[in-house]
Amino acid sequence: MTLKEIAERARKDVKVPIAERDVERAISALLASEDIWRVLDLSGTPVMALVRVLSTLRELGLLSWDGGRLVLTPAGRELADNLGIGPRRELKCPHCGGRGTTLGPVERIAGKFREIAADRPEAIQDYDQGYVTEETTLHRVAFMWSRGDLYGKDLIVLGDDDLVSIACALTRAPRKVVVLEIDRRLVEFIGDVAEKEGLPIEVKQHDLREPLPPELKARFDTFFCDPTESLRGFKVFAERGIAALKGPGSAGYLGLTHCEASYAKWREIQRFLLEAGAVIAELRDAFHDYVNWPYIDHMRSWPHLPVHRLPGREEIWYRSALIRIEVVEGPTIEERRYEGDIFADEEAATT
Numbered sequence: 001m002t003l004k005e006i007a008e009r010a011r012k013d014v015k016v017p018i019a020e021r022d023v024e025r026a027i028s029a030l031l032a033s034e035d036i037w038r039v040l041d042l043s044g045t046p047v048m049a050l051v052r053v054l055s056t057l058r059e060l061g062l063l064s065w066d067g068g069r070l071v072l073t074p075a076g077r078e079l080a081d082n083l084g085i086g087p088r089r090e091l092k093c094p095h096c097g098g099r100g101t102t103l104g105p106v107e108r109i110a111g112k113f114r115e116i117a118a119d120r121p122e123a124i125q126d127y128d129q130g131y132v133t134e135e136t137t138l139h140r141v142a143f144m145w146s147r148g149d150l151y152g153k154d155l156i157v158l159g160d161d162d163l164v165s166i167a168c169a170l171t172r173a174p175r176k177v178v179v180l181e182i183d184r185r186l187v188e189f190i191g192d193v194a195e196k197e198g199l200p201i202e203v204k205q206h207d208l209r210e211p212l213p214p215e216l217k218a219r220f221d222t223f224f225c226d227p228t229e230s231l232r233g234f235k236v237f238a239e240r241g242i243a244a245l246k247g248p249g250s251a252g253y254l255g256l257t258h259c260e261a262s263y264a265k266w267r268e269i270q271r272f273l274l275e276a277g278a279v280i281a282e283l284r285d286a287f288h289d290y291v292n293w294p295y296i297d298h299m300r301s302w303p304h305l306p307v308h309r310l311p312g313r314e315e316i317w318y319r320s321a322l323i324r325i326e327v328v329e330g331p332t333i334e335e336r337r338y339e340g341d342i343f344a345d346e347e348a349a350t351t
């Protein structure tokens with residue numbers, strides 16, 4: 001049995017891309033853990049592809065999950081051995097959790113931010129919400145500061161269930177922070193905090209399927225967003241963010257997962273960013289850790305999972321890369337109006 005044969009069998013009758021390398025990553029993750037959430041995390045493979053690979057391995061007698069654990073059979077272990085696949089090693093830096101940054105001046109607002117975030121609105125499925133840990137938001141702010149994209153700058157945040165605008169403004173580093181957010185609860189929450197703390201935040205209710213309000217076009221030094229991950233949805237966020245930037249030297253930040261985006265999709269996204277006039281200046285994988293959202297047993301991939309154990313709230317398995325782009329020329333953006341569902345595509349797993 002080869003990786004190619006397993007991948008071909010897994011791909012049968014499904015639209016989601018499954019590469020041979022995904023099969024290798026799955027086996028490597030299975031050698032490292034028997035827990036479904038750890039395997040999802042360690043495999044770095046889209047959930048909807050991974051569940052197909054797991055079923056295929058089981059059909060071939062290489063994997064079993066009868067006791068609620070994902071256990072490679074003796075035949076599965078023998079195959080891994082024959083193919084030269086070893087257990088996945090994470091090897092994260094214990095000091096920064098692999099982010100490569102320290103909080104520095106952001107440390108002094110950490111307590112205040114955690115206190116504010118304790119009263120945040122809970123994530124809801126309507127807008128594909130799912131927020132990152134407070135630790136993650138603080139590291140994002142430190143990262144932006146360290147790259148010269150925060151201090152003295154005008155910042156726009158597109159969709160802010162992570163409360164990035166509040167953390168940024170609490171540091172008093174940015175000149176101004178504008179938030180566009182569709183969820184009325186968050187608009188009110190961020191507005192109330194800004195008023196109470198005297199923060200330079202302006203928050204507007206806005207559906208990003210609509211083009212930017214004209215007064216926000218080409219006005220900002222930095223944008224931040226954590227897009228929904230259908231290719232179409234990702235472009236909606238990226239287009240609005242890039243359209244908000246002043247021009248060359250302006251920077252943008254976006255999140256991107258492996259859970260819902262294959263490398264085929266990453267490539268499309270990278271092509272889109274390059275064609276818009278930007279360079280991918282930095283990409284830090286697994287920078288963002290997400291708190292498990294309350295609708296996890298109603299997400300798209302749930303019925304396909306081999307084992308149905310609810311993870312703990314802070315049992316992190318869903319992570320995303322932090323991408324920093326910088327505009328080199330242009331930018332060139334065709335501002336379109338989008339209709340209908342922007343959340344779904346064949347790789348969507350948590351919508």
Ligand SMILES: [Fe+2]
Pocket residue numbers: 093094095096097098099100101
């Ligand atoms: Fe480190």
